[in-house]
Amino acid sequence: MDQQLIATLRGIVGDAHVLTDGDLSAYEQDWRKRVHGKSLAVVRPASTQEVAAVVKACAQAHTPIIAQGGNTGLSVGSTPDSSGQQVVLSLLRMQALRQLDADNLTVTVEAGMILQTLQDTADKAGFLFPLSLAAEGSCTIGGNLGTNAGGTQVLRYGNARELCLGLEVVTAQGDIWNGLTGLRKDNTGYDLRDLFIGSEGTLGIITAATMKLFPQPAAQLTAFAAVPSMEAAVRLLGLAHQHLAAGLTGFEVMGKFALSLVVKHMPQLRVPFADMAEAPYCVLLENSDSESESHARARFEHLLELAFEDGCVLDAVVAESMAQAHDLWHIRESIPLAQAEEGLNIKHDISVQASRIPAFVEYADAVLLREIPGVRLVNFGHLGDGNLHYNVQVPEGQDGKQFLNEKENLVNTLVYDAVAKFDGSFSAEHGVGALKADKLEHYKSPVALGMMRAIKQALDPQAIMNPGCVLKV
Amino acid sequence: MDQQLIATLRGIVGDAHVLTDGDLSAYEQDWRKRVHGKSLAVVRPASTQEVAAVVKACAQAHTPIIAQGGNTGLSVGSTPDSSGQQVVLSLLRMQALRQLDADNLTVTVEAGMILQTLQDTADKAGFLFPLSLAAEGSCTIGGNLGTNAGGTQVLRYGNARELCLGLEVVTAQGDIWNGLTGLRKDNTGYDLRDLFIGSEGTLGIITAATMKLFPQPAAQLTAFAAVPSMEAAVRLLGLAHQHLAAGLTGFEVMGKFALSLVVKHMPQLRVPFADMAEAPYCVLLENSDSESESHARARFEHLLELAFEDGCVLDAVVAESMAQAHDLWHIRESIPLAQAEEGLNIKHDISVQASRIPAFVEYADAVLLREIPGVRLVNFGHLGDGNLHYNVQVPEGQDGKQFLNEKENLVNTLVYDAVAKFDGSFSAEHGVGALKADKLEHYKSPVALGMMRAIKQALDPQAIMNPGCVLKV
Numbered sequence: 001m002d003q004q005l006i007a008t009l010r011g012i013v014g015d016a017h018v019l020t021d022g023d024l025s026a027y028e029q030d031w032r033k034r035v036h037g038k039s040l041a042v043v044r045p046a047s048t049q050e051v052a053a054v055v056k057a058c059a060q061a062h063t064p065i066i067a068q069g070g071n072t073g074l075s076v077g078s079t080p081d082s083s084g085q086q087v088v089l090s091l092l093r094m095q096a097l098r099q100l101d102a103d104n105l106t107v108t109v110e111a112g113m114i115l116q117t118l119q120d121t122a123d124k125a126g127f128l129f130p131l132s133l134a135a136e137g138s139c140t141i142g143g144n145l146g147t148n149a150g151g152t153q154v155l156r157y158g159n160a161r162e163l164c165l166g167l168e169v170v171t172a173q174g175d176i177w178n179g180l181t182g183l184r185k186d187n188t189g190y191d192l193r194d195l196f197i198g199s200e201g202t203l204g205i206i207t208a209a210t211m212k213l214f215p216q217p218a219a220q221l222t223a224f225a226a227v228p229s230m231e232a233a234v235r236l237l238g239l240a241h242q243h244l245a246a247g248l249t250g251f252e253v254m255g256k257f258a259l260s261l262v263v264k265h266m267p268q269l270r271v272p273f274a275d276m277a278e279a280p281y282c283v284l285l286e287n288s289d290s291e292s293e294s295h296a297r298a299r300f301e302h303l304l305e306l307a308f309e310d311g312c313v314l315d316a317v318v319a320e321s322m323a324q325a326h327d328l329w330h331i332r333e334s335i336p337l338a339q340a341e342e343g344l345n346i347k348h349d350i351s352v353q354a355s356r357i358p359a360f361v362e363y364a365d366a367v368l369l370r371e372i373p374g375v376r377l378v379n380f381g382h383l384g385d386g387n388l389h390y391n392v393q394v395p396e397g398q399d400g401k402q403f404l405n406e407k408e409n410l411v412n413t414l415v416y417d418a419v420a421k422f423d424g425s426f427s428a429e430h431g432v433g434a435l436k437a438d439k440l441e442h443y444k445s446p447v448a449l450g451m452m453r454a455i456k457q458a459l460d461p462q463a464i465m466n467p468g469c470v471l472k473v
Numbered sequence: 474m475d476q477q478l479i480a481t482l483r484g485i486v487g488d489a490h491v492l493t494d495g496d497l498s499a500y501e502q503d504w505r506k507r508v509h510g511k512s513l514a515v516v517r518p519a520s521t522q523e524v525a526a527v528v529k530a531c532a533q534a535h536t537p538i539i540a541q542g543g544n545t546g547l548s549v550g551s552t553p554d555s556s557g558q559q560v561v562l563s564l565l566r567m568q569a570l571r572q573l574d575a576d577n578l579t580v581t582v583e584a585g586m587i588l589q590t591l592q593d594t595a596d597k598a599g600f601l602f603p604l605s606l607a608a609e610g611s612c613t614i615g616g617n618l619g620t621n622a623g624g625t626q627v628l629r630y631g632n633a634r635e636l637c638l639g640l641e642v643v644t645a646q647g648d649i650w651n652g653l654t655g656l657r658k659d660n661t662g663y664d665l666r667d668l669f670i671g672s673e674g675t676l677g678i679i680t681a682a683t684m685k686l687f688p689q690p691a692a693q694l695t696a697f698a699a700v701p702s703m704e705a706a707v708r709l710l711g712l713a714h715q716h717l718a719a720g721l722t723g724f725e726v727m728g729k730f731a732l733s734l735v736v737k738h739m740p741q742l743r744v745p746f747a748d749m750a751e752a753p754y755c756v757l758l759e760n761s762d763s764e765s766e767s768h769a770r771a772r773f774e775h776l777l778e779l780a781f782e783d784g785c786v787l788d789a790v791v792a793e794s795m796a797q798a799h800d801l802w803h804i805r806e807s808i809p810l811a812q813a814e815e816g817l818n819i820k821h822d823i824s825v826q827a828s829r830i831p832a833f834v835e836y837a838d839a840v841l842l843r844e845i846p847g848v849r850l851v852n853f854g855h856l857g858d859g860n861l862h863y864n865v866q867v868p869e870g871q872d873g874k875q876f877l878n879e880k881e882n883l884v885n886t887l888v889y890d891a892v893a894k895f896d897g898s899f900s901a902e903h904g905v906g907a908l909k910a911d912k913l914e915h916y917k918s919p920v921a922l923g924m925m926r927a928i929k930q931a932l933d934p935q936a937i938m939n940p941g942c943v944l945k946v
Contacts, residue, residue, distance in 0.1 A: 103707050103828035104859070105714065148660050159658060162635065177920040184858045185632060185824045185901035187621050187671055189913055189943055190925045194667035198660055215715040234576050241578065242688040245763035246719030290718035351658045355576035385657045386577070428658035440662055447650040451932060452663045458931035459924060470662055 002040055002085075005061045009043050009087070012053045017044040017093070027068060027088050030076045031135075034435070037080035039066070042088040048168060048176055048207040051089065055205065056174030058087055064464045065089050067201035069112060069143030072135040074349070075433025077147065077200045077469050089205065091142050098208060100125050106165060106182045108210045111142025118211070127213035130157040130249075134333075142206045148198035150429030155384035156249040156288070157214065159429070161197045168208035169196050172460035182210045195455070200431055201466040203459045217288035220249070221296040222325040223304065224272050225316035226279035230358040232312035233283050233383055237354060239310065240285055243303045247296070250286030251384030252332050257393075258380045261338035262331055271331055272317050279314050283383070284332050286325075293322070335380050339391060344400030345378065346392040346411050350419045351428035354386045361388075364418040368392065371414055372407060387428040390415060416443065432470045441472055475513060475558075478534045482516050482560070485526045490517040490566070500541060500561050503549045504608075507908070510553035512539070515561040521641060521649055521680045524562065528678065529647030531560055537937045538562050540674035542585060542616030545608040547822070548906030550620065550673045550942050562678065564615050571681060573598055579638060579655045581683045584615025591684070600686035603630040603722075607806075615679045621671035623902030628857035629722040629761070630687065632902070634670045641681035642669050645933035655683045668928070673904055674939040676932045690761035693722070694769040695798040696777065697745050698789035699752035703831040705785035706756050706856060710827060712783065713758055716776045720769070723759030724857030725805050730866075731853045734811035735804055744804055745790050752787050756856070757805050759798075766795070808853050812864060817873030818851065819865040819884050823892045824901035827859045837863065837891040844887055845880060847871070860901040863888060889916065905943045914945055 010018045019027070019042040028037045040063065045051045058065050064086040068078040080086040091112035098108040102125060109118055115136040122129035131144060133151035143149075145167070149160045157163060166181040169192075179193055196204055227233045233253050240248045259282060263274050273279055285303075289296035300318045307313035319325035339345050352360045361379060368375050374395030381388035392411050394403045416426045420443055432440050441449065449471075456463070456471055467473050483491045492500070492515040501510045513536065518524045531538050537559040541551040553559040564585035571581040575598060582591055588609040595602035604617060606624035616622075618640070622633045630636060639654040642665075652666055669677055700706045706726050713721050732755060736747050746752055758776075762769035773791045780786035792798035812818050825833045834852060841848050847868030854861035865884050867876045889899045893916055905913050914922065922944075929936070929944055940946050 101826065101828050103711060104826040105711075106826070148664075150658050150660075154658060158635075159660075161664070162631075171920065171924070175920045175923075177924070178918065179921065181896060181898070182826045183824045183898050183901070185623050185627060185855075185860045186898035187623075187902055187904045188898055188900050188909075189671075189905060189917060189921065190676075190928055191621075191634070191664075191667045191671055192921060192924055194664045195928075198662075198664050203663075215718055217718070238576060238578075243763065245688055245690070247763070290716065290720075351656050353574065353577040353579070353655045355574050382658075387658045423654060425654070425656050425659035425661055427661050428656070429660055431660045432662060436661075444662060445651065447644065447648045448652065448662065448665060450648075451644070451650070451665055454931040455663055455668075455928060458927040 001061065005057060005063055006041050008057045009041060009054060012057065013043055013045045013050050027071065027090060028080060030079045031072045032074060035076050035079055038082050038084045039080040039088045040085055042090055044090045044093050046093045048170065051170045051205055051207050052174045052176050054089060055170050055172070059172065059174055059462060059464060062462060062464065063087055064467050066466050067091065067146065067205045069140030070114065070135065070138040072139040073143065073147055073433060074430045075427065076435040077431055077433030078143065081468065091140060094207060097121055101182065104182055105213045106210050107213055108180055108182070108208060109141055110208045111140060111206050113141050115139050115141060115144060122213055126216065128216045129211065129213060131160055131163055141209060145197050145206050145209055146200050147431040150385070150387065152382065153249055154382065155251055156246060161194060163212050164193065164197060164209055165212060166210040167193050167196055167206055169204045169206055171204045172462065172465050180208060180210045200433060200469050202456060202470050203465060215290065218291055219289045219293035219296045220325060221287050221293065221300060221319050222328045223285045223300050223316055223318045224328045225283045225285065226273035226276050226314045227281050227283055227312060228278060228314055230281060230361055233281055234354055234358060235310060235312040236283060236307055237384060239307055240303060243306065244287050244299055247287045247289055247299060248285070249288040250284065252284040253380060253383040254282050254284070254332060254335065255377070255379035256280050257376060258335050258378045261342050261378065262334050265338045265341035266334050269331055269334060273315060276314065284328055335378070339378055339393065342393060344394050344404055346404065346408055348390045348415050349428050349430045350390055350415065350424055350426060351385065351387045352419065352422045352424035354383065356422050357383065357386060357388070360418065360422040360424065364390065364415060367414050367418060372411065434468050437468060437470060437472045440470065474534065478530060478536055479514055481530045482514060482527060485530065486516055486518045486523050500544065500563060501552060503552045504545045505547060508549050508552055511555050511557045512553040512561045513558055515563055517563045517566050519566045521643065524643045524678055524680050525647045525649050527562060528643050528645070532645065532647055532935060532937060535935060535937065536560055537940050539939050540564065540619065540678045542613030542619070543587065543608065543611040545612040546616065546620055546906060547903045548900065549908040550904055550906030551616065554941065564613060567680060570594055574655065577655055578686045579683050580686055581653055581655070581681060582614055583681045584613060584679050586614050588612050588614060588617060595686055599689060601689045602684065602686060604633055604636055614682060614684070618670050618679050618682055619673050620904040623858070623860065625855065626722055627855065628724055629719060634667060636685050637666065637670060637682055638685060639683040640666050640669055640679055642677045642679055644677045645935065645938050653681060653683045673906065673942050675929060675943050676938060688763065691764055692762045692766035692769045693798060694760050694766065694773060694792050695801045696758045696773050696789055696791045697801045698756045698758065698777070699746035699749050699787045700754050700756055700785060701751060701787055703754060703834055706754050707827055707831060708783060708785040709756060709780055710857060712780055712785070713776060716779065717760050717772055720760045720762055720772060721758070722761040723757065725757040726853060726856040727755050727757070727805060727808065728850070728852035729753050730849060731808050731851045734815050734851065735807050738811040738814035739807050742804055742807060746788060749787065757801055812851055812866065815866060817867050817877055819877065819881055821863045821888050822901050822903045823863055823888065823897055823899060824858065824860045825892065825895045825897035827856065829895050830856065830859060830861065833891065833895040833897065837888060840887050840891055841865065845884065907941050910941060910943060910945045913943065
C-alpha cells in the first residue's frame with residue numbers, strides 16, 4: 001500500500017522528485033534539531049496542479065501530509081514524526097514570480113520563493129517588500145504565511161498577514177482555491193485568506209500569494225538611546241509614534257545584561273552607553289523617511305529633544321551615516337549570537353500589551369530570580385509590537401545541559417504563567433507547531449479551542465494535514 | 474412555544490427591552506427601505522452575559538437570531554425576514570467604553586458604540602481613530618466589524634479588519650469567547666478574529682472589540698487635480714504613493730459627468746476644472762502630515778510639479794486652508810446627493826486592481842452604452858483602493874421607476890459580469906447581506922463556497938445565526 005502510493009506520487013511529480021533514500025535530514029529534522037523524523041517520502045511538486053494531485057493521492061491513501069518551505073521554523077511545524085508514514089510535501093521547486101504589478105503595488109509569487117528573493121525582486125522594480133527576519137536567506141514566502149511571520153518591520157507594516165492580499169491554496173481534498181485577487185477591498189463572504197494564514201499547514205497548502213509592495217523610503221536612519229527604565233522606554237515609544245508617525249519602522253529594546261554579552265563576546269562592536277550605570281535599557285529606533293537622509297535626521301533630533309525634556313531618554317546617538325545606521329542594527333542582531341557564545345539558554349517569544357510590559361518584566365524577573373536563584377535574564381525584542389524575546393541564561397558556573405534538563409520545563413511554566421497573568425501570548429511570532437501544541441491546549445480558552453477544532457474538522461475531516469501541529473491529535 | 478421564548482427573553486433582559494408591539498420599522502426594515510420584515514421580537518440586551526443568555530434561549534428554541542447594530546447596512550444584512558419567527562438582537566444598549574490604553578494605542582469598546590462616538594473618544598484622548606464613512610453618526614462599531622466596513626481612509630489605515638486587534642464574541646451556542654487581547658503579535662492558533670470580522674452575524678455575535686489608535690496628524694490638506702485620462706489618474710496614484718508615502722490618506726477619482734451633476738444641483742459649491750474639456754476625470758488627494766500644514770503644502774507642491782512634468786496632471790489646486798480642504802472633500806461627498814437630485818439610479822460598489830481600472834472602465838462603459846443606449850455613467854470612488862462606485866443613472870427623459878423595473882437586473886448583470894472578467898469584486902465594502910447572496914453563489918468559485926459552507930456548518934450547525942445572509946439557505 002505504501003509502495004503503491006509512492007508509485008502514484010512518482011507518476012505525478014517524476015521519479016527524481018520523490019525522495020525516499022539517502023540523507024533526508026534537511027527535510028526530516030527541524031531547524032533547531034530538536035526533532036528527528038522519518039518520512040514515507042519527500043515529494044517535490046513543480047506546480048499547483050502537481051500539489052493538488054499529490055494531496056488527492058495522499059487523501060485517498062489516508063496518508064498525512066507535512067507541507068514544508070525552507071524548514072526554518074522555530075516551533076517544529078514542518079517536519080514529519082518518526083513513524084515513517086507521513087509524506088513531506090516540499091514547495092521548494094515552486095519559486096516562480098507570477099506577476100509584479102507596479103500600478104497595483106502588488107507582487108504574485110509561488111509559495112517556495114525564498115523571502116530574500118522576493119525582497120530583491122521588489123527592490124529591483126523600485127519597491128520595498130518589508131517582511132524581514134533572521135532566516136530570510138532560506139525561509140519561503142509560503143512558510144512565512146503559514147506561520148504568519150513577524151520580524152523587524154511589523155511596527156509599521158504588520159505581520160505577514162497584513163502584507164498579503166490573496167492566496168492560492170490546495171485544500172485537504174486536493175482542490176485548488178484561486179483566491180489570488182490582489183484587491184484591497186473585497187467583502188464577499190468569509191475571510192478564507194486569513195484562516196489559512198497562520199494555520200501552519202493544518203488546513204490546506206498555500207501554493208501562491210499576492211503580496212503588497214510599498215514605495216522605497218528615501219532614507220533609513222537609526223538612533224540608539226539610553227533610557228532610565230522600561231517605563232521610560234514605553235514613554236519614548238509614544239513620543240516616537242507621535243513625532244515620526246509612519247516613519248517609525250523599528251523600536252527595539254535591549255536590556256543591560258543582553259548588551260553586556262555583546263560587549264563581552266563581540267569586542268569588535270562598539271556598543272554605546274554600555275557603561276552607563278543609570279540606564280538599565282537601551283532602545284534602537286529606526287526612522288524610514290520618504291524625503292531624505294537630512295530630513296530623517298532632523299526628525300530624529302526633534303524627537304530626541306522632546307525625549308530629553310521628558311526625561312525618558314538619558315543620552316542618545318543618531319547614526320551619522322547609513323553605514324553607522326547598519327552598525328547600530330548589528331548590535332541588536334548580535335544578541336542571539338552573543339547568547340550562544342555565553343552558553344546554553346532557554347528562548348521565549350512572548351508578547352504583552354506595550355503598556356503592561358514594565359509591570360510584566362518586573363513581575364517575571366522577580367518570580368524567576370526567586371524560584372531559580374542565579375538565572376540571568378536576557379531581555380530584548382520588538383517593544384514597539386509588545387514582543388519580547390525574554391530569554392533565560394544558565395546561572396554562571398552551572399553546567400548548561402544539566403540545568404536545561406532539570407529546569408527548562410519550570411522556566412517555561414514560570415514565564416508562560418506570568419505571560420498569561422498579563423493577558424499576553426506565549427507565541428508572538430514563532431507559531432505553535434508541534435512544540436507548543438500542549439501550551440495551546442493549556443493556555444487557550446476552551447471556547448477558542450472548540451472553535452479551532454470545529455474548523456479543523458470542517459476543512460480537514462480526515463485529519464491528514466500536518467496532524468499534531470497547532471492542535472494536538 | 475413562541476410565547477414561552479418571549480417570556481424567557483423578558484426574564485433575561487427585562488420586559489422593557491423585549492419589543493413586540495408598536496412601530497418596530499427602525500429594526501425591521503433596512504436602511505434603504507428595500508425590505509420590510511416582521512420579527513418575533515426585538516431584544517435589547519445590556520451586557521455580554523445577557524447576549525449569551527439570549528442566544529442560548531433562542532438556540533434551545535431553534536429560533537433564528539438577527540444581530541443588529543445601527544441597521545445602516547446597504548446590503549440587507551441586519552433585518553428579519555417576513556416570517557415573524559426571527560429574533561432581532563439589537564446591540565444598541567451596549568455602548569460602553571471599556572478601556573482606552575494610550576501607551577498601547579488601543580481602545581476597547583462594546584459593539585453598540587456609535588462610530589462617531591468612538592472617533593470623538595479617540596480625539597479627546599489625543600488620538601485618531603481613522604475609520605470614517607457616511608453613516609458614522611448612526612452605525613456601530615460592531616456593525617462596522619461584522620461587515621468589515623471601508624470608507625475614505627482605507628488607503629492608509631485599512632478596512633475595519635485592519636483596525637481591529639481583538640474581539641469578544643458570543644458563539645452560536647451562546648458561549649462567550651474572550652479574544653480581546655490588544656496584542657499586535659499573537660500566533661497561537663487559527664485566526665478566529667478575522668473569521669468573525671466580515672461574517673455579517675452569520676457565525677456569532679461580536680459584543681466588544683479592541684481597536685487600534687493612531688497619532689493625530691498635525692495637518693490634513695487636500696489637492697484637487699484635473700487629469701487627462703483614467704490611465705493618468707493611476708499614474709498620479711503611483712507618484713503620490715512614492716512622494717507622500719504614508720501621508721497619502723485619500724485618493725478619490727470623480728468622472729466628469731458625476732461632477733457636472735454636482736455643478737447642476739449644488740450651485741453653491743465651486744467645482745474646480747468643471748469646464749475643462751480635456752479632463753474627463755478629476756482627482757482629490759489628501760495628505761495627512763505629522764509635521765505641519767506648511768510641510769504638507771510643500772510635499773503637495775513637490776508632488777504636483779513632478780505630476781505636471783509627467784503629464785498625468787493638467788491643472789491642480791492645493792487647498793489654501795483647512796476650510797478650503799474641507800470644501801474640496803465636500804464636492805466629492807456631494808456626488809451621491811447630486812445623483813439623487815438628478816433622479817433614480819442604480820448603485821454599485823465594486824473593486825478591481827488599480828492597474829486594471831482604466832481597461833475595466835473602458836470595457837464596462839462600452840458594454841453598457843451598447844446594450845442600454847442613453848444610460849449615463851456616474852463613475853467615482855476610492856481609486857486608491859481600486860474601489861469604484863460605478864453607478865448608472867437613468868437615461869435623460871426616461872421614467873425612472875419604469876427603467877429600474879425593466880433594466881435594473883440587466884444593468885447589474887452587465888456590470889458584475891464585467892467586474893468578473895477583470896477579476897474584481899461585486900462588493901468591495903458593502904458586504905453580501907441577503908441582497909447579494911445570489912451574487913455570491915453565482916460569482917464565487919465552488920471551492921470557496923464549499924469551504925464557507927463547511928465553516929458555517931461547523932460553527933453554527935443549527936443555522937440560526939442570520940440565516941440567508943451571505944450564504945443562501
